[in-house]
Amino acid sequence: MDPNNPYETWQAVIEKVKSYGTVNPAQVDAFLGRMQPQASSVGFLLATVDTDFIKGQIEKRFLSQIEQALRDLFETEYVVEIEVDPGSSAFMQQIATQNAQQAAPYTPPAQPAAPQAAGAQAGAAPIAPAHSEPAAPAAQPIQSQPQVAPQVQPAIAAQPSSPQPPAATSHLTGSQIARANGMDTGAAALTFENFIIGDSNRLAYSMAVSVAESPGKSTLNPLFIYGKSGLGKTHLLRAIQNYILETRPDMRVVYIDAQEFITEYSIAAIDHSKDKSSFQAFQSRYLDADALLIDDVQYFQGKSATVNIVFQLFNRLTDAGKQVVLSADRSPKSIDIDERYKSRFNSGGTYDIQPPEVETKLGIIKSFIEEYKRSEGSWDLYVPEDIQMYIAEISSSNVRELKSAVTKVISQMTAFGNPDITLSDVKSLLENHFSAGALKKITVEAVQHEVEQYYQVSHADLIGTKRSRNIAYARHVAIYLCRQMIDIPYNDIGKRFNRDHSTIMSSVEKIEKKTKESRELQEELEIIIKNIREN
Template sequence: MVDSSNLYETWQLVCNQVKGYDSVNPVQVDAFFSRLQPQAISDGFLIVTADTAFIKSQVERRFMTTIQQALKDLFGIDYLVEIEVDPMGDAGMPVQMAAPVAAPAPMAPAPIPAQPFVADLAQNQAVANEMQPAAAPAHHSGTTQPIAPVQAQPAPVEDAGETGGNVMFPVTAGEETEFVEQILPTPRGAETRRPRNAVNDTALLASALTFETFVVGNSNRLAYSMAVAVAEEPGKKNLNPLFIYGRSGLGKTHLLRAIQNYIIATNPQMRVVYIDSSEFLSDYTAAVVAHDKNKDSYLNFQNRYLDADVLLIDDVQKFQGKSATVDIVFQLFNKLTDMGKQVVLAADRAPKTIDIDERYTSRFNSGGTCDIQPPEVETKLGIIKGFIEEYRSSENAYGIDVPEDIQMYIAEISSSNVRELKSAVTKVISQITYFNNPDISLPDVRVLLENHFLSGANKRLDVASIQKEVERYYKISHADLVGKKRSRNIAYARQVAMYLCRQMLDIPYNDIGKRFDRDHSSVMYSVGQVEEKLTKSRELQEEIELIMKNIREN
């Protein structure tokens, strides 16, 4: 019999039971269940509330069967489980995470005045000069451009014609989605127009990159929660703009696309624009080049972005060194945020380490800012399991089995780059299927993946070898490097060593801190200090390059 008088203790018992199953990732349970509150329980019935409709749908889809199994295992009877949305919920942010992002942002400098977009042809020419000479305009008309569907039905393609258009459909999941062309008939009488949520004809709407397919772990939980909050309530002041940063392959693009897909599915009246910085540069250059023939080219360029309710810009670090283009971006940025429209930015480094005008850096930081750290082993294992399930489903190959010891081996030896991780799993699956090797063993996989990872040469490295080379280079003892001394030369060497561990080993801050007798925040600070100095000091850049070379060779 269930004890209904101790509701929270009983709910905690259920949560622990769920996390104990082999098929469940405990980190993901914590991420989603932290946003549930038990309301009532009796024999055969449980009701809990979620803080948003999104969390309700996710828990129902991912964990409902497991929750019911846990209840049956604990109390011996079948249970009906109801999940309702709490109208007083925190609009998408978990309780324990609300504080860092809900606090008022520091006062930013006065917004940069929004100047007429085409007031200065010299500026236009400066933007053109920033582009590579061979850069081609990003906007093209035609029916063979790839537009992928958001859900089940694809959006019509501009100028598709009476007999239909060519549409590119995704055939694999994940960030490395490939597209194949299919012919779609155009319904009689249907208009052939640009989809409302397309940036231009070359935009790829990566429908596989959703919140459902994003694996949540300790390394990315805050970024995930902020992204969900923005998707559920675009334009919320304390998260506008939202700036997500982290190294390549950690899931930044996935989160931007997930925001895009979620808003399109739940708020189809809103216009969402996703653009990579390189595409933006090409798009603007096309407008500059076309100005002599078409005086509306600048206005058309401007309106394409100002008409957006949500603007997502990826890889903004590529604007570094392109001052004229940055001015254009921030005219857009200020106009959109002043109108209460949402802006989301992503980069491979923190805002303060992007070499642009300080006024712009402060604007980057005026909303919510969060980083995605390299995934820990548990998160990588969750990604592997999810990818295997995606493969089984997409290929109708439910008999494919990758042994648990092989999955764990891949998770442990892989780098932080999710693309590399998925390609390693694909390589193993290919060995099982195409080479008819269903009984593949761990020794076989070790040989198969020996030279797979780009950072494979670094996998022989460890914290100790990096510490040893830094100590040799700066002529300090190991005791000083990991000790409490704060003299300038020792503190400097310690920061460099922590930075190199982060760069070369792809391990979380906390793991680095343990080897330096420091906590997570101290390592983050040290890495940030070195990253900031690297943008200004060529001497430090050369030092780092030399030390890394010595580490690899010794």
């Protein structure tokens, strides 16, 4: 190996670091893959990264391993220099190009011009009270310069173009800043540093970091992250919020869950006829934001008035260079809202989080154990490796359930006086823990029922002889899920569908092939599987 060849040297370093038992290979790829070697010689290596955050994380997490790998490879001490060059990351350049090429063209819906006359009353037009979903303002959009109720901060438009961090917040800790912004300690603890990266979430993580470091960049505005419940979407949104609050205390970041937003809007709309300032205060809260983060936007389905208001806010903010981040449990195209809004969701960067692989779940378990040891001062706590691996293998993809399982085991070891807990003990302890896990008994009838409900076909058609396209497709999916979720022989599945062994095998192969090509089918399977496990 030539120590003067930076690329060759760096590839060898990455492979060497991965071989160390103290690191997670997926996280090595996630971080060291962002480094670009620039120069090397005996005893020296220079590499660049695209952001200060990535530089800090590599120095904190991997610098000692990089230096060790160089010593092991070349049998000499090395000086490793890491510099920031925003244009150095081929990975980020590729993503930016991909976003520009794939962004759907968007034409904003026609809106009446906002009143510009001095003294014109700001705020939406009167909203009729409603028993459920309030009616959308029909005549006027949200004004670009709303009047602000006394308790609401001044509009961003009124701030200086280059504000300085207020002296009152510049010395505060991250948790103090979080509390000042109405966050609880749990939300303040959700950071990029304690997010476990794996192949299933690496891209979404990288995009979230990019947005946090440079909010408002057009290539990632809006940023849309989707994946089923418990995979880390909220963690990433809160991490963006916490990072911006810590590094840019002059910026105003608003995080809200979609259901909470619907409630706020309903109350403000109903009160509008009595007190116009209530709606003005509602809209000002969001128009004043430098970054708006809305979680679980799938709950806007069927809420046409709320969706209309959201997109008025959305357009005002993005047009002004403010950042919008959205999350959902499904892709934009699978959310039942107007096509114009789906297009707008997709106009920035859209990234999914897949269920974590065993290695990522194991990393989450180890991280959670270390977090517990630090918080409780229980440095002598030891959870055997075979127990950690067992939890990772039998757990569902829901990270919350995974962490609660680890908590349950630790409680048995500490509070209930069983420090020498065995694998057999843990198997009994967690037998019924995972509501959506592999240990829950699933039947062929349950699979058939949920597939029938999802695709709107009858049971008689599903197991019958009809071969119309929609029925055959649903039948293939049901057979595939029986094989994947119950793992019974092809012959046994065939008996329940009135098919022979070869037909069952063919159905499974068809769906296996299609899942590799169709993200839409993957999402359908995720929803059906969730319904099977929860019902």
